[in-house]
Amino acid sequence: MFKVSGLHSGYDGTIIIEDIDLNVQTDEIVTIIGPNGSGKSTLLKSIFGIVKPQQGQIEFLNEQITGMKPFRVFEKGISYVPQVENIFSNLTISENLDIGFYTSKIKDTKDELDKIYSIFPQLKNKNSIKSGNLSGGERQMLAIARALIGDPKLLLLDEPTASLAPNLVNEIMQKLIQIKESGTSILLVEQNAKKSLAISDRCYVLAMGKNFFDGKASEVINNKELGRMFLGSK
Ligand SMILES: Nc1ncnc2c1ncn2[C@@H]1O[C@H](COP(=O)(O)OP(=O)(O)O)[C@@H](O)[C@H]1O
């Protein structure tokens, strides 16, 4: 359903990612792992139209979306949660979600809210709390919840579990399975590689801006060399 081919991208003429090929099929969770600075965030930004690709193609549901502006990419059915600054901290949970409704032009707010709260029940009770006062885990859940408004077909997530305690990492991973089962495919960048591979169908390893490896998530988990390089295994 989603395919990136020969993508080159970067900032101000500098190439950061080079000749990237990648695809996501319907109902898949696909993880991208790789060392810091290998271009994972740049890749997601290029897909969502925040950074303009210099070469290559991005195809979604049989349509070219290469170089489209973020709001157009969103209208096509791709949603994105950035690595940082992904919620409005001075607004309440419900105001943050209102912004999601505004940008998605969803009319049936109640139905959609019920669906979101069924995945994230903890947000419902805290509706009127300023999101800056939420815990790190709740903030990430809010960011993901907002991105789900409008039923995207593909969700791009940039390190949603960064700096969270292990039990919260597990909880977010469980939510991602629920989201996939509700019909949204996920392209996930993660540092918690073992845990994200455990819920993923396939995986790409990026190194220095290039495709280094791709395969089934289980292949990386069971590959000694890759495990040592990227999963901290002995
Ligand atoms: N806005 C920017 N302008 C210029 N260079 C950037 C910008 N954002 C990231 N970079 C550079 O791009 C490289 C890859 O960064 P990034 O995509 O954030 O990697 P990762 O997410 O894998 O840690 C780094 O060398 C970083 O310094």
Ligand SMILES: [Mg+2]
């Ligand atoms: Mg990053």
